[in-house]
Amino acid sequence: MKTATSLAILILLLAGLLGLPAWPDQGSAALQRWTLYLDGLYLSGYMAVGLMSLSMVLAMRWPRLERRLGGLDRAYQLHKQLALWGLGLAAGHYLLRELVKALRRAGLMLKPQDAPAGALEWLRPLHGSAKELGEWALYLVAVLVLLALWRRLPYRWFALAHRLMPLAYLAMVYHSLVFLPRGYWQGMGLWGAGLLLGLMLLGSVAALISLAGRVGRGRRHEGRLIEVRQQPLQVLELRLKLAPGWPGHESGQFGLLTLDSREGAHPFTIASSWKGDGELIFAIKALGDYTRRLPQLVRPGDRAWVEGPYGRFVFADGRPRQIWVGGGIGMTPFVARLQELAQERSQAQGAEGAPQSAHAVDLFYCTRQGDPDITQGLRELAAAAGVSLHVIEAATQGQLSAQRLMDSVPQWREASVWFCGPAAFGDALRQGLTAAGLAASDFHQEAFHFR
Template sequence: MKPVKLSFWGIAIVLTGLCLAAEPPFSVPYEFLVLRALLINYSGIIAIGMMSVAMILAVRPVFFEPFLGGLDKMYRLHKWLGIGALLMASTHWLLTQAPQWLVGLGLMARPARHGAPAPGEGVQQFFQSQRGLAEGIGEWAFYATALLIVLALLKRFPYRHFFKTHRLLAVAYLFLVFHSVVLMKFSYWREAVGPVLAGLLMAGSAAALGILCSRVGQSRRAVAVIDEISRHQDIHVLEVAILLKGRWRGHQAGQFAFVTFDAQEGPHPFTITSVWNGDGRLRFAIKALGDYTQTLPATLKVGDPVKVEGPYGQFNFIGNKPRQIWIAGGIGITPFVARMKKLARQPDGKIVDLFYSTARADDEIISRLRRDAQAAKVTLHVLKGGDTPLTVERITRVVPKWQSSDIWFCGPSGFGHDLRRDFRARRLPAEDFHQELFELR
């Protein structure tokens, strides 16, 4: 998560520095209305800047994946930037409303009305003529943005509705771009903050238009049909094999794809459990974790059309340690299945221990795991529901040379958080703990 934190704070610090360079606080009189105007400009720039980067990340630009650690981390940054933009936009709105509230409460004398600003020329004159419109549009776009972000953060808000409503943020964003361009202090356009913000607004607007035109991931899409379905009812897992009918660029073990079984529901991310053989076949293991995935066993059938977008992810098992420890919780076993199939064909010489913790065990799946592990020369440790919980103490006892290993974890986020914390307490370098994030909202 370190690259995500560095990126978030780096964006905030750079934009703050540009604002301070454009209008240093010590260069203005220390009066309430003057400082308020300064803070309105600052909060507005930070809010629209963060929202612009979040909009760019929403179109899934894969060239950011290596730096951020995968699309799952990219979406975490997207989420943080959305929250940061909402907080700064709320501050911006409160600052604009504060004087009239204070006057209404009798805590502040009504500010003297100043004459109209001196007429500008060309673009500046046009901006001045549009201020009233921009203020009204900005206020209503803020209300819409706040509502849509809050809905996106509510996990109980159904994904099928989230998929549709979240796209409306692109519309609100375009209105906020107009608001920002017109109302930003005109002298700022001649400072460094001007061209930087202009670049962000143009890139963000292009991304917003791409979202509205359904162009996200267009170059990475393929159509397919369901070729095979296997149900494991005891553990609520559905295996689906699909046959691609379009071009696929191939994938690495550990990567995932967005799969659309139902256009009304939209795409969902699922890890690819098969290795790429060039034969057009992909396999997914889907756990019934929510309303939508619980319905799939009853609704999917062989021959149904499917849309696939990908591959994505940096859960690639690349490390410089001679050993690796893999830890899987529940359906988090899927990337390790693909990796074992790959190692069976192309060994990499690393010593690997795989710990698989599952509340419910399926004999057929466990038997297949053992065969895959044997073929890949991976040492498999299975912990079933009634066993002692998997802890760092247990792992380090089973693997005495754990310090010469890097850790690869995929499973429930709380489980991963505890393991990361306890490994860090034993001085495992942060960069040696690799975690796939289940949550993309």
Template sequence: MVRGVLVLLTAALALLWGWDVLQAPASPAHPWWIARQEAMYLSGLLAIGLMSLAMYLATRPVWLEAPFGGMDRVYRAHKWAGIVGGSFAIMHWLVEMSDDILKSTIGRAGRVPKEKATGLLDSLQDLAEDFGEWGFYILLVLLAITLWQRFPYRPWRFLHRAMPVIYLLLAFHSVLLAPRDYWTQPVGWVLAGLVAAGIYGALRALLGNIGQARRVRGEILAVTQPAPDVVAVSCRLPAAWHGHRAGQFALVTFDPDEGAHPFTIASADGGDRTVEFRIKALGDHTRQLPSLLRPGQPVDIEGPYGRFDLSRINPRARQFWVAGGIGVTPFLAWLGALQNSSAPAPAADLHYCTRDREHDPFVAELQALCAGLPSVRLHVHGSAQGDVLDAHRLLKDTGPGEAAEVWFCGPGGLADSLRRGIAGIGRRRLSFHQEAFVMR
């Protein structure tokens, strides 16, 4: 879905640009100078169009969760729209810099004449050129550190706050320097809509009210450590919290300086406005949580979000639920919700993949939950015991034409391995659902 949205927007903008080129009167300028100008227009159009999409998606629009398949995919689209848009901005700058090459090869003769402006508009266009240059250089730095995964998260998050300002500079540059005939054609109307959406997102980011309507302040009830590298945090939320569906996640802020992090809600909704998170120590922030958190401390929780939802399973398809490590948390919520459900539990095979099944604290909990659900068959795979799950083992009891669903939450490497294996088997009637919320 994410790739499709980016490809569709890129293709639509390219087609609209092409329509404008076809409508333009013949120019006496040299073909290379014309090509350079149109390449600048196209790369600039794609850059600002995709960055506008990224800025709007940064507002976490809940109405897009259903068509995108979850807020994790909305965020992924935001991330890649920004990266691809930034790449087109680099292309735009490189084309701009190519004028010296053309001057040295074909000379200044035959250049495309510039659209003349006077008075205030001329001054604004000069300012827009400066804004575009400053914004581009800052964008280039931010794009580099975003792609450099070893750059520490906290300073990256601080620098990332500058993106709305950079976007506004580039939007000003784009609107003031776009060809005037754009605004009388579909390409200009679409550009105006995208820039308006991007400005809306940038202003909301600068005002700090993204997600405010879905944010509540709760209180930590208990902090425990079921394992040396896992902390369980139970929270009580106010009446403004309207509950969650099993499998959803929330953006949790324990420390305002650290900001919000997405954690799956590991408990089912019992109607008492309490939620529990199981958090694995995967970075500096999460490693420090056991020593930082205490009962009675406030916690800001935004959500719930996500479509990794028990109610979305297809009852006519064979169910395979696969959890890897801390990815077991949505399935703990699923199993908890099924304990008190009046409807019969679906028939499903739950595969839990861990390093050492003999010492994993989740194994006993899963066994206890599944004991009351005879239709859910638990399979525990411990790599230390030489038991590694692959696609053949996962699907060994299914026929080639049987409809099946895989609901997966865990490491990306395991997901990729299972996907490749399933593709190698040639299973066509199989849906693979995966939640993958990566902050950068």
């Protein structure tokens, strides 16, 4: 995602430079300083609204875009990074203007009498409203981004506050259109103008879709809870029956589950493989305010909505061996895949004898202190699926390290690694394995942070 962010910034920087006004010969130092200030002001504004436009588009959950980016989790990571860069540049744009105003009041900088105007003259009557709306939009975006980064804020309040973002974005678009300098309407600047106008058009469409509450509506499916079971280790298992229309899912994908319209949708991995009967299982760990209260809030018969399926953590690659690492509730996608493999293996044995697996698989179940019933159930399921299970209990055995993984699976160089669990744990494994020679593209990590 860092590469995609850097590429977007670079493209917008080059396009923004193309449209900077061609100032007349600068005969005085004061005029040179003033035009340099205008260049910085226009370029920072151009890049800010361009990055915010991309961020708005990524929030739409469009399936084709999600697949191209490697899953909705990664699309949302990129969405957040671009929004932060856009906010930073918008803040720099505003502070630069305020700094120059302060310098002018103090007599330390003068606006030359012959200073050229950058913006289109016929839009001058709109300058006052565009300045005011742009300023308030910046304040609102800054508050909303800070709320999004504040992990202790309950998710429902984060989701509610985030619905104001499209309004702030539309105000930024209005500000940018009014002040887009004339250099972007002529010569090479037309390339920069075309790119920015296209991004703002897409971003505005996305903002209007969001304000209308239509994001993901075409992939939302209604159902009912048919079973609610409290499992060991503070895990709540919900079994749903969906109305006809669910397209099916691959093991490892997730859905956006809504159990209360006031709370909104939460992303949870689907813990069951698809059998075509309309039933889904979600295994939800009590990790936050909402998930801790969930056992008291839901009952069989309650209505539910599932949007999806999303995600590309689907165990698809060309490697002869796979290594799966699940940390705690991160075992969920692997359980779904085990169910699928066990079913395929059972059908193949009944029809043709011993089946041939596409991959040799080693599964590491990492837990602080395991529950005997859960561990035994995993052993039986792994045996039925033809998967080698390694149980790592941190309380007695210590945490799994990259070196320990390599020692346990000597053929690790032939494998792809699939990790789902705490981010810091996954990052440590990734760094250790890639430092030892594993290709970065062979380490797949579910990036389940949506804010």
